[in-house]
Amino acid sequence: MFKKLFSYRVPQNLMVIMNSMAVLLLYLYKDRLDRFVLISGILLIFIIYMSNFILLKVSKGDHYIFLIISMLVSIGIIMIYRINPIYGFRQIIWFSLGILNFFLFYFLVRSIKHWNKWLTFYVVLSLVLFLSTLIFGVRIKGATNWIRIYGYSFQPAEIIKVLFVFFLASYFTGFRKIKPVIFHGIVYAYLGFLFLQRDLGTAMLFYFVFTTISYIYEENRKLILYNLSGAFIMAGLSYLLVNHVQIRVQTWINPWIYIDSKGYQITQSLFAIASGGFFGTGIGLGHPEYIPEVHTDFIFSAICEEMGIFGGIAVIMLFLIFVYRGFKIALQQNNKFFRIIAIGITAMFGFQAFIILGGVMKVIPLTGVTLPFVSYGGSSLVSSFAALGILQVASEELEWEQEENHGFRIQKDS
Amino acid sequence: MFNLLSLIFRYFFILIIYAFIFGIIRMIYLDIKAISEVSVSNTPYLKLINRKDSLPFKIKEVYTLDDTITMGRNKDNDIVIVDPYVSNHHAKIILDENFYFLEDFDSANGTYLNGDKLMDAIKLRNGDRIKLGQVEFLFVSND
Numbered sequence: 207m208f209k210k211l212f213s214y215r216v217p218q219n220l221m222v223i224m225n226s227m228a229v230l231l232l233y234l235y236k237d238r239l240d241r242f243v244l245i246s247g248i249l250l251i252f253i254i255y256m257s258n259f260i261l262l263k264v265s266k267g268d269h270y271i272f273l274i275i276s277m278l279v280s281i282g283i284i285m286i287y288r289i290n291p292i293y294g295f296r297q298i299i300w301f302s303l304g305i306l307n308f309f310l311f312y313f314l315v316r317s318i319k320h321w322n323k324w325l326t327f328y329v330v331l332s333l334v335l336f337l338s339t340l341i342f343g344v345r346i347k348g349a350t351n352w353i354r355i356y357g358y359s360f361q362p363a364e365i366i367k368v369l370f371v372f373f374l375a376s377y378f379t380g381f382r383k384i385k386p387v388i389f390h391g392i393v394y395a396y397l398g399f400l401f402l403q404r405d406l407g408t409a410m411l412f413y414f415v416f417t418t419i420s421y422i423y424e425e426n427r428k429l430i431l432y433n434l435s436g437a438f439i440m441a442g443l444s445y446l447l448v449n450h451v452q453i454r455v456q457t458w459i460n461p462w463i464y465i466d467s468k469g470y471q472i473t474q475s476l477f478a479i480a481s482g483g484f485f486g487t488g489i490g491l492g493h494p495e496y497i498p499e500v501h502t503d504f505i506f507s508a509i510c511e512e513m514g515i516f517g518g519i520a521v522i523m524l525f526l527i528f529v530y531r532g533f534k535i536a537l538q539q540n541n542k543f544f545r546i547i548a549i550g551i552t553a554m555f556g557f558q559a560f561i562i563l564g565g566v567m568k569v570i571p572l573t574g575v576t577l578p579f580v581s582y583g584g585s586s587l588v589s590s591f592a593a594l595g596i597l598q599v600a601s602e603e604l605e606w607e608q609e610e611n612h613g614f615r616i617q618k619d620s
Numbered sequence: 621m622f623n624l625l626s627l628i629f630r631y632f633f634i635l636i637i638y639a640f641i642f643g644i645i646r647m648i649y650l651d652i653k654a655i656s657e658v659s660v661s662n663t664p665y666l667k668l669i670n671r672k673d674s675l676p677f678k679i680k681e682v683y684t685l686d687d688t689i690t691m692g693r694n695k696d697n698d699i700v701i702v703d704p705y706v707s708n709h710h711a712k713i714i715l716d717e718n719f720y721f722l723e724d725f726d727s728a729n730g731t732y733l734n735g736d737k738l739m740d741a742i743k744l745r746n747g748d749r750i751k752l753g754q755v756e757f758l759f760v761s762n763d
Contacts, residue, residue: 214639214642214643214646215646216643217640217643217644217647220639220640221640223636224633224636224637224640227629227633227636228633230625231622231629234621234625270648273644274644485630485631485634486630487630488626488627489626489629489630489633490622491623491626491627512630513630513633513634514630514634516634516638520637520641524641527644530648540678603678
């Protein structure tokens, strides 16, 4: 019994142990003896264990992706709770909503056929969301990408991400023929709207996903080349014309000369990563609060500071296994639409992690996107779990697929 | 108290996370190994002759025959072939004293062995071609 509890053969138990240790640690943090931590911690452990258990019963598909993601979410919640208990508790609530959303989308997408025929719907819905962001949008931290409703703000771009993947998939499945020119017009309209909102990270993310899928499925290979050269021209133009982009590039090349102004955030992040060493300072013993926005975009620096480089490498490795599983799902799926969906969603998470991890480590210019599943943020977490639910559907054999193509000639047994 | 605990726990956290990653990778490895092991085993097996992606339904490349098996469109068969030309209970491969026999269950479109329609149970030899519906298998055994 005891041995089984600690064995690497049962990863769920390891997760429970880690979360219980973290709850104990946070309970003692700053001698507050906070009952609240205990309640929310036990709630968290229960949610993770139960949802994994239910998924094993319900789904015949891949069970690893959900495990990997629960581990990432628990690391994230531990760090956020340590930085700010209020945010931490909210994140636990968002996480439970995310899990509900996961199962909701899982059953919804599984039970409805013909997702590939709704291309117009996806485009119109994204357009509505974009326009409402432009009209009702609130400017928070340099980007106008928030809508505020009854005191709750959310980012429509997080929903559009999923819609964009569905749009690409239904175009390349080719149910409704639209001309390549119109298709590219729509894609660049997406990018243009994001650019108007100053949401450069998300624009880059959309472009990466678009390039990945068109690299695999576009039959006219020259178009890929045109798109790539177009991207270079756009990048060059935006560097010359947009002040926002120039700052990002300058602070990437040499943040040290702007350490007191625009380079402050990135240099603090580098200090935090460096001060962690191999095993970190220990949770609660570092100073991640010196970094502005540490609970959202810069959560990785906080993890590196308090859990060490090994903790940071573990986060990157979890993302790597996740991406590997995602491609594996895409390879096994027979239905072309869901194959593209699987590639798109996997690429979306993979690139998003790459953009922000590279950004906080000063490998590529910093653009503000959240680290999926780890960063604090309600709309990001909830819509990411919706996408994960869709990926879970893609990992299964779709039973209605065969009847659809050959239903008219199924023979009767005499 | 807290500081000491935190200093000790940081090693445990990293140990647990890595054990977790190791556990997942091991499970994935076993998953892949189970797929590739089938083709190297010593028991006779059925190999798909059609190109897998030319068939519009789910089918495996290799089916091992370690016991008597049934084939058909119904879910309770050992080999489920959701081909519209395959009957619900189409055919059966019987293992009898280390020999394999192919038998047809009065299927609507029949079972073919090396191009001839099957009338009675017939003993299978290495290299025989079994056709049911659009699907064609090769029977491979070591004798």
